Amino acid sequence: MAALEGAGRTGERRLSPSPQDWLDVEKVAKKVFGAVDWAKLGEIYFHEDGERQWQERRQLVIELGGQLARRLALHVKPEGMSLWAGAGVAELPVLLAEVLLLDRTVVAANLLEEECDVLNAALAQAAPQVALHYETGDARDVAGDQAFDHLGCISLFTDPETWPAVSGVTYGRLHPVQLDLEQFATERDQVRELASGLFALLNQEACITTTAEEVAWFLELAAKQERQIEPTDDVIETAVVGDPVGFLLLS
Numbered sequence: 001m002a003a004l005e006g007a008g009r010t011g012e013r014r015l016s017p018s019p020q021d022w023l024d025v026e027k028v029a030k031k032v033f034g035a036v037d038w039a040k041l042g043e044i045y046f047h048e049d050g051e052r053q054w055q056e057r058r059q060l061v062i063e064l065g066g067q068l069a070r071r072l073a074l075h076v077k078p079e080g081m082s083l084w085a086g087a088g089v090a091e092l093p094v095l096l097a098e099v100l101l102l103d104r105t106v107v108a109a110n111l112l113e114e115e116c117d118v119l120n121a122a123l124a125q126a127a128p129q130v131a132l133h134y135e136t137g138d139a140r141d142v143a144g145d146q147a148f149d150h151l152g153c154i155s156l157f158t159d160p161e162t163w164p165a166v167s168g169v170t171y172g173r174l175h176p177v178q179l180d181l182e183q184f185a186t187e188r189d190q191v192r193e194l195a196s197g198l199f200a201l202l203n204q205e206a207c208i209t210t211t212a213e214e215v216a217w218f219l220e221l222a223a224k225q226e227r228q229i230e231p232t233d234d235v236i237e238t239a240v241v242g243d244p245v246g247f248l249l250l251s
Contacts, residue, residue, distance in 0.1 A: 017073065017101045022066065025100050028127055029062050029093040035126040040118050041089060045240070061239040065093025068209070068245060071234040073102060075207045075247050076150050081105045084152035085139035085198055086159075088115055090240050091152065099132050106132055107146070109139035140197040148201055152209045155241050157195065157217055163187040170213050196221060206250045211243040218248055227251070 017025075038058075042050015072094060076082070082098055084091055087108035098104040110116050116134040123132055135142045160167040165184040168174030195217040202208075204227075208218055215231065222229035232247045 017097075021101055022070065022097075025069075025097050026062060026066055026093070028100065028130070029065065029096050032092065032096070032122050032126040033058055033062065035122040036089070037118050037121070041115065044112060044115050044118075057239055061090050062093050064236060064239045065090065066097070068236045069094045069097035069101075071232075071236060071247065072150075072207075072209060073097070074234070075232065075249065076102065076104065078103045079105075080149040081146065082107065082150040082152060083139060083143050083146075083148040083198070083201060084108045086110060086154070086156040087134065087152065088112075089119060090238060091154065092119065094152070095132055096127075096130065099130055104150075107139075107143060107148075108132070108134045109137055109142040110134055111136070111138065140194075140201070143201050146201070147203050148206065149203045150207045150209070151198055151202055153198065153214060154209065154238060154245055155211055155214075155243055157191045157214045158211070158243070163191060166191055191217060192220075202250060204251065208248040208250065209245060210248065211238070211241075211245050213243055215246075215248065222250065 038054045039051045042052075042054050044050075046053050076098075080102075082095075082104055084095065084106065087095065087110055091108070095106050095108055098106050113136040116136045119134050123130060157163065158167045158170050164187075165174065165180060166187045169179065169184065199218065199221045210218065212235075219229060228251045230249045230251075232249060235244045235246045237243070238245055
């Protein structure tokens with residue numbers, strides 16, 4: 001689907017998808033989205049009017065997902081392997097591009113079994129030829145003993161339902177007088193443990209796709225291990241939460 005040309009950061013030849021290739025992937029994404037049960041996803045993501053809210057966001061998810069995929073293609077090599085922790089519907093266009101255009105293997109993990117079921121059903125119906133499947137479970141467990149050259153971690157450590165104190169502090173929603181210090185310390189340690197476990201699955205040279213709010217967790221780990229880590233200039237807004245997403249390059 002794409003031609004190989006140019007050299008990457010490590011000297012490997014990289015896939016250079018054509019404009020038509022990207023349009024083809026967008027068509028696949030739209031086809032899959034057309035098969036999604038948005039009423040069920042609405043119940044998972046929103047407290048009310050979920051299906052309507054997704055209808056308003058669907059096109060934006062495809063557009064911003066396509067932009068993120070184009071940026072990611074500049075930082076990863078073909079035929080590599082990505083681990084997406086907490087991957088959901090918003091990441092679907094990026095995952096499709098990785099598989100279809102970059103010939104990459106994608107491991108997509110999500111703790112919500114119902115969301116995985118909805119997305120897998122849509123993929124099976126609309127794009128059965130695509131080697132993409134959402135796995136229910138902790139990304140560290142789903143990954144097994146595999147090593148990855150890319151980690152996708154978008155708004156995972158800032159989930160208000162899982163870590164309300166850390167999320168509240170990150171986004172400035174909690175004033176110091178409202179903060180339960182013991183709860184915050186517990187959540188902080190849990191996030192550190194998760195970040196460390198995901199970080200350990202990466203190759204020496206790797207790319208991390210994450211939000212600006214989550215960068216500090218990876219910077220801390222890189223400093224402890226005396227690894228070089230550099231942010232890129234790429235920044236894309238997410239369609240659901242609105243957090244800016246960029247890339248960290250590890251070496």
